Amino acid sequence: MIVKNPLELMQDAMRGGYAIGAFNVNNMEITQAIVAAHAAKQAPLILQLSNGARKYARTEMLVDIIRSMERQYPDLPIIIHQDHGDSLQTCQSAIEAGFNSVMIDASGEPFEENVRITKEVVDFAHVRGVIVEAELGTLGGIEEHVSVDEKDARLTDPEEAVQFIEQTHADTLACAIGTSHGAYKFSSDGKVDVERVKEITKRLPDTPLVMHGSSSVPQEYVEIINKYGGDLAGARGVKEETISEAVQYGVSKVNIDTDLRLVMTAIIRKILTEDPKQFDPRKYLGPAREEIQKMVEHKIDVLGSANKIRN
Numbered sequence: 001m002i003v004k005n006p007l008e009l010m011q012d013a014m015r016g017g018y019a020i021g022a023f024n025v026n027n028m029e030i031t032q033a034i035v036a037a038h039a040a041k042q043a044p045l046i047l048q049l050s051n052g053a054r055k056y057a058r059t060e061m062l063v064d065i066i067r068s069m070e071r072q073y074p075d076l077p078i079i080i081h082q083d084h085g086d087s088l089q090t091c092q093s094a095i096e097a098g099f100n101s102v103m104i105d106a107s108g109e110p111f112e113e114n115v116r117i118t119k120e121v122v123d124f125a126h127v128r129g130v131i132v133e134a135e136l137g138t139l140g141g142i143e144e145h146v147s148v149d150e151k152d153a154r155l156t157d158p159e160e161a162v163q164f165i166e167q168t169h170a171d172t173l174a175c176a177i178g179t180s181h182g183a184y185k186f187s188s189d190g191k192v193d194v195e196r197v198k199e200i201t202k203r204l205p206d207t208p209l210v211m212h213g214s215s216s217v218p219q220e221y222v223e224i225i226n227k228y229g230g231d232l233a234g235a236r237g238v239k240e241e242t243i244s245e246a247v248q249y250g251v252s253k254v255n256i257d258t259d260l261r262l263v264m265t266a267i268i269r270k271i272l273t274e275d276p277k278q279f280d281p282r283k284y285l286g287p288a289r290e291e292i293q294k295m296v297e298h299k300i301d302v303l304g305s306a307n308k309i310r311n
Contacts, residue, residue: 002070006079006101007131007171009044010208013252018304019211022046023296024083024257026053028065029289030264035069037296039076043305046101046253048083051090059097077309081133083255091121095130103174107135111160118168126169133210133253136164137176158199165207172208172253175200177246179213179238192242194249201250208252215258216240218295224266228273235262240302247303254303263295264288 003009013020021038025031025047038045049062066080082094082102091102102125106117118134125132137156156175165173178192200209217237225232243254267288272278300306 001074001077002066002098002100003044003077003079004100004129007208009077009079010131010172010252011206012310013044013305013308014208014250016308017248018308019247019252019254020044020046020079020305021296021299021303022048022079022081022083022210022253022255023260024048024050024053024255025062025066027057029285030260030292031062031065031069033289033292034260034296035073035076035078037293037300039073040293041297041300041306042309043300043303043307044077044079044309046079046081048081048255048257049094049099050083050257051086054094059093063098075309085121088117088120088124091132092124095125095128099130101131101133103133103135105135105174107138107174107176111164115164115167118164118170122169131171133172133174134164134168134170135174135176135210135212136161155193155196156200158196158203161200162203165204170207172210173200173204174210174212177211179211192238192246194242194245197246197251198249209250210253210255211243211246211251212255214238214243214254215256215262216243217258217262221259221262221266224270225262228266228269230265230269232262244302244304256299259295259299260292263292267291 010020023034025034034045034047047066053062070078079101080099082091082099084105085091085094085103086105091104094102104118104121106114109117122132138154154176156177161173177196197209215237217235222232222235268284271284271287278284
């Protein structure tokens, strides 16, 4: 079921010390795997559509796939979320398409301009019963139109965070706490600033925090990709124990995209290399879907969201 009050679901997670996984979807197989994993683990979920995904598969097609999954699993709470909305117009189109959560990312702008743009989206969304995620601080790395050099990344200031929420009334806050987008998150062992999470939560106890760039880049899949012709030397993600720790202190939504791509690519590369005569998409997309489901079920355990569906 597409939940009527996404914020309530997020606040439940915040109070309960777990996080809801926010997984990016681009096609049918990925969506099926994510939803099946959450149904198996009885965990609420967020399905995120980026601007790139909406262009690639068309918004209507992805929403129809999600609605189909909703009919298949009528008791599973689902949030449909616009990931990294870059303008009021993007967020408006998502809301008109049936999304019940949108992100406006004006984090690259000066503080005052970020406030102005965010409040504009909040005013539009709230009267339509849609919640708004905003971002303060900037993550490094690359994700579609978002590209920030590591030297330009800026961690979220807790005092600024208070001012930002007071002025915008955004429902959830994406914080820069040391993670980054993409498969190459760290040049050394990744360190997430959990103390900063604690401080922001202390100052904003009713605002669920969002952790972007949270793929762990599982090395077993990186190794498969490299073994079968890929070149991902040095790919490294966020340690899962660090994610679990941040979740204990107020992070209630954890974004995962890169790991899905790695799994699908690894399985497809392996199958097509070992069986070069194979040309039936079902023979490699099907196994990739099964492997993604296994990986997502593992992520649910990391986030502590299994068996958190309210009756």
